[in-house]
Amino acid sequence: MYMSFPYLIDFDLKKLPVHKTDVLVIGGGVAGLTAAVTVADKLSVQVLTKGSIKQTSTWYAQGGIAAPLAADDSPELHFKDTIAAGAGLCDPEAVKVLVGEAAAAVSMLLDLGTGFDKRDGSLRLGREGGHTVSRVVHAGDATGSAVMASLAGTVRDHNNIRLTENVFVLDLLKQDERCRGALVFDGATGSVNAYVAQAVVLAAGGMGQIYEGTTNPPAATGDGLAMAYRRGVKLAGLEFVQFHPTALATDENPRFLISEAVRGEGAYLVNEKGVRFMVGRHPLAELAPRDIVSQAVVKEMRASRSDHVYLDARHLPPEMLPTRFPAIWAHCLAVGFNLSTDLVPVTPAAHYLIGGVVVDLYGRSSLAGLYAGGEVASTGVHGANRLASNSLLEGLVFSRRIGALLLKTIEPGGALEIDLGLVQETGRPKGKSLAYVREKLQKTMTAKVGVIRTAEGLREAAEYLADRRYLQGYRYGKAADWEVVNMLALAELIVAGALSRRQSLGVHMVAG
């Protein structure tokens, strides 16, 4: 589309410490750790993460994991609901894989000791938007941290896996049309290291932080997508940014999510006049797919010139809320709202990137040696709108498939080829701190590329970004600035995708 960016830093490979591993995993959320545990009995694995494992979207996940386990459910029904939510853009083969392998993925987590909620020995299943039956496996309202506790425990106990937290992966190393590893900055020592591997699994998550209001952790700055783009890897569907309709309307970053499961238990959405505005808009009312609810919320906010609508759970049994949703209950109370007695202000927030690195059913990207899993990947299962609780599932199912393929195709200690003559010397001048750009970028993306877009707003965003493209031509020395470089590049790709899709579809709504 526009210039292919050089590496983020200048380097001379033969001067860098080189670490070798069979499989390099970039990212320590559900997708990265699942790939790691799947291959580790045979292959050596190095997992790299930017923050601690608690600073992942996976850790934040509340509602749960969709799987067709109930007596009144089936993979066919889960398939139908996923396809219906996806607004005609899902890849049916990928969805078939997702729902067909869901039960096995949940079993794997049970085997690893994940403490899902049970009643009389059977898994309790919750209901969420767009699902026609109850099928969401959960651990209270903190499913993500329960999943991470079991996956990370397994990773830490495994002799074949090395987990390195608090390092910043700058770029993928590519030679002879193959991904060979990655360049990694260690802030503690200020050093750059090269990691060389037979296979690289990109599992670096999403990009919610390019918006002003997001449910995503601070680490979600789209680094994985930007580094893939810089190496010419095929990306698609970036205009499909899912906004969650019910983030708590406060100034927190990230915004605290009030899970769809609360509406699943019967909570209403009401406007300033106290009217339930989803009734009559969709047969599932408050449990309509997320794109429809978010768009309706924004319309109500505009009509009442307010920055929020309300979640109304006052009619629900008061003893149920703190026990079924302890984390949400506690957080709301801490910021001054009692779910049982107060209307709680909520607003849409950037939540999930549907598009990403294009992969096949085994996570293979367009670059040999590079696999992608989880939110950074575009498997095709979400179409133009992701069904609630299908993304933890996607991370599990497709990373297990990546692992299964690597077990078949890679030998432990196999050849690790890289020409140490790889050098990048651009002589770029040193750039100033980009902290101010980060904030302006977030505001621009929210105002112009949000839930409801206009052609004019998108063009203004494109202009703003094109005017700042020159910032990518400077040399920076710290993670916060490299993140902004990545965010600017990715924002430009999102806006270009949105401009090229003129019709509204799923989460991409163009007004006028």
Ligand SMILES: Cc1cc2nc3c(=O)[nH]c(=O)nc-3n(C[C@H](O)[C@H](O)[C@H](O)COP(=O)(O)OP(=O)(O)OC[C@H]3O[C@@H](n4cnc5c(N)ncnc54)[C@H](O)[C@@H]3O)c2cc1C
């Ligand atoms: C508040 C919230 C609630 C959610 N609830 C649900 C739910 O109930 N059910 C559901 O299915 N989905 C839910 N989702 C979505 C789901 O949690 C995510 O899509 C999923 O966890 C993504 O997993 P991942 O492994 O791809 O990425 P993440 O879990 O975000 O992990 C990304 C990893 O990449 C690392 N990384 C990124 N950049 C770099 C870099 N430059 N160098 C080194 N490492 C890097 C990060 O440090 C991190 O370890 C929720 C999301 C949020 C934010």
